[in-house]
Amino acid sequence: MALTKKFLKTKPVCKVTFKLPKDAANGADALFLAGDFNEWDTASLPMKKSKAGEFSITVDLPTGCDYQFKYLAKDGESERWFNDDAPDRLESSPFSGAENSVVSL
Numbered sequence: 001m002a003l004t005k006k007f008l009k010t011k012p013v014c015k016v017t018f019k020l021p022k023d024a025a026n027g028a029d030a031l032f033l034a035g036d037f038n039e040w041d042t043a044s045l046p047m048k049k050s051k052a053g054e055f056s057i058t059v060d061l062p063t064g065c066d067y068q069f070k071y072l073a074k075d076g077e078s079e080r081w082f083n084d085d086a087p088d089r090l091e092s093s094p095f096s097g098a099e100n101s102v103v104s105l
Contacts, residue, residue, distance in 0.1 A: 002086060003103055012063045014105045018084070020071065022053030028073035028080070031055040035069025035100075042072050061105055068093065068100040 004017040018033055025031055033045040037059065047055040061067060068091055073080045083090065087101035 003084065003088070005103075005105070007063065007105075013060050014063050015058055016061055016103055016105070017056060017058045018047070018069075018071075019054060019056040020047070024082075024085070025049075025053065025055055025073060026080075028075045030074045032072040032074070033057050033059070033069060034072055036067045037061055037069070047071075061103075063105045066102050066104045068102050070100055 002017075002019045004019070006015040006017075008014065020031060031047040031049075032042055033047060034040045034042050038044050045057055045059065047057045049055050066088075070081050070083055073082065083099065084101040088104040089102045090099040091102050092098070093100050
C-alpha cells in the first residue's frame with residue numbers, strides 16, 4: 001500500500017494517491033476509500049481497479065490538516081474495513097476506539 005502526495009504550488013491543495021496492490025484487496029470485488037475528507041461515506045470514493053489487479057484513487061485534499069481514513073473492501077454481501085499498511089501514522093477513532101490510518105498534509 002502506498003500514499004503519494006503531490007502538493008500544488010498555486011493552491012493550498014495536495015493531490016493524494018491511495019494505492020493498494022492486488023494481494024491487499026484479498027479478492028474483493030470493489031474497494032472504497034472513506035475518511036474525514038468525505039464524512040466516512042462508504043460509496044462516494046470507489047477505487048479504480050487496474051488490469052494488474054491494483055486499486056487506486058487520487059483525491060484533492062486541503063493542506064494543513066490531518067485526515068483519518070480506512071479502506072472498505074466489498075465482496076458480494078461481505079464487507080471488510082482495513083488500514084493502510086504505511087500511513088503517516090495511526091490514531092484511535094474518537095467513535096469506535098479502533099485505530100484508523102492518518103494522512104498528514
